[in-house]
Amino acid sequence: MVKIVRFHQFGDADVLQLDELPLAEPGKGEVRLKVDAIGLNRAEIMFRQGAYLEEPDSFPSTLGYEAAGVIEAVGEGVTEFKPGDRVSTIPSFSMKNYGVYGESAIVPVFAVAKYPAKLSPQEGTAIWMQYITAYGALIEYGRVKSGDFVLITAASSSVGSAAIQITKAQGATAIATTRGTSKKQMLLDNGADHVIVTNDEDLPTRVMEITNGQGANIIFAPVAGSFIETLAKAAARGATIFEYGALSMETTPFPLFPALQKGLKVQGYTLFEVAGDPVKLEKAKQYIYDGLESGKLAPIIDRSFPLEQIAEAHRYMESNQQNGKIIVTVT
């Protein structure tokens, strides 16, 4: 028997429970991992709440996109990996079909990749969601280059820290925003060139100062809602605002007049556009491997919880205190 995290109804973190289940066998095109570490994401909180892009077909439901572990068994037709391989999972599947929270996880082989030997399992499970998400917006679509100004909101999240690192790796200027002063030094330590404390400073004014009146070329923002109007004021002519998440339940306005005046684009984006496209994914993986190798990319681990404290770990993420990735260590 193995412990698997499931929820039997939508709700707050307390709906997560550890169920003892028989060890499952991988089917065709699948592998089974003995899980060492799990990376937590906002997506799982929203999925648990019934507020995500997709919902479970039925209850109880598993959940979780990211785990690092060792392959224990492979299903029919799997030749890319063998038992004993140290891998982590790429969020290129639907949580309706697979979930990695637990001591053991079945995942499709296309969602499995080796991670660099120098990384621990905690680091290995902290790379794909954050770097593919930031890479897709900033590189695949945004083509960030030297001289660009990239405005990164919610910059202390794991994806935010990845966006700072990718911006710096491209030779561009990273402007991070945070609500209060408590995370300012942390964001500078993470590599941000400038940090705007939005409770104390006017965001568009500060961006215009930093960019000599030009504005930000790329804006990378998970929080939808009316804040987009403020972001549009800070945008340069022809800028793109990437909305990569839906953390606000508010209606998100389209900033029509600044968009017409400055030719702005607002682009909805999730990492599935890259993770679900084999050609784009291969380019992304190579970029991420190269960056991890050179040290320009290095995942920031905030804190680790044991599997038994999965609900506590979710509550901690919801409290927004973290800097970087929240991990659950299984073994």
Next chain:
Amino acid sequence: MVKIVRFHQFGDADVLQLDELPLAEPGKGEVRLKVDAIGLNRAEIMFRQGAYLEEPDSFPSTLGYEAAGVIEAVGEGVTEFKPGDRVSTIPSFSMKNYGVYGESAIVPVFAVAKYPAKLSPQEGTAIWMQYITAYGALIEYGRVKSGDFVLITAASSSVGSAAIQITKAQGATAIATTRGTSKKQMLLDNGADHVIVTNDEDLPTRVMEITNGQGANIIFAPVAGSFIETLAKAAARGATIFEYGALSMETTPFPLFPALQKGLKVQGYTLFEVAGDPVKLEKAKQYIYDGLESGKLAPIIDRSFPLEQIAEAHRYMESNQQNGKIIVTVT
């Protein structure tokens, strides 16, 4: 003395009045036209109402972007044109500084271009706004190509008819929408491959039928407001919705969930992005000259009014009965 249309306050069409003014001399970099015909645009109605992207610095204010005429006088430094040249104006200036409604107009030389000899002045004043607007979105940014499905709303406007013609010239499929049945045949005659009557038919359902479930790749829409939610449902994966005007006073929502699920872009766009960039404008002009020459582009003139009926002409545009360009013939 010459008759010039001016308004002395914001308001409905009745604020437009014909003022008798002394003939003005062109300044440095300017030319003076003896105006033969004027092309009307929504932008001028909004400018008159005080609801446009910019407002007059003071009253009385002139207005108008498009006129065809004959050059009468050139200012200092103008070598590109000489008196007697038959030209029309490109909306690449600010209405705060220039307006062409009248018997005579001063315009900057960069906003003047010859029009093909085979076109009448009424046709010559009906080409730049509509074709540059449609060209910029569909070609410069959208890169419409054979096999694409282009959804064109407000398709019976002059810009709408230009978008249908450019879509067809590129070998793509033009899907036009109209509210009632009265304009359906007209839009088919204008070249639309499909016409969706939105009062009677469900737009996303019809678009999915026409596109075999794929959706529209490019959506070209002047009317902002909540209609964008419907358009987003009709969009293909990775589609761009161009919002090229602000005809609705409603708040425009950003269609967040479909945008995240399908990677949609909503792009604010005005022709000034092309008209204000000499390199882009030159490419646009060449595309339009070639299209007019081959006959793939041919302006549709709805109706002509005399200058004395300028207020009537504005009211007619506001009534939305037209198919194509509304003209004022001066001489």
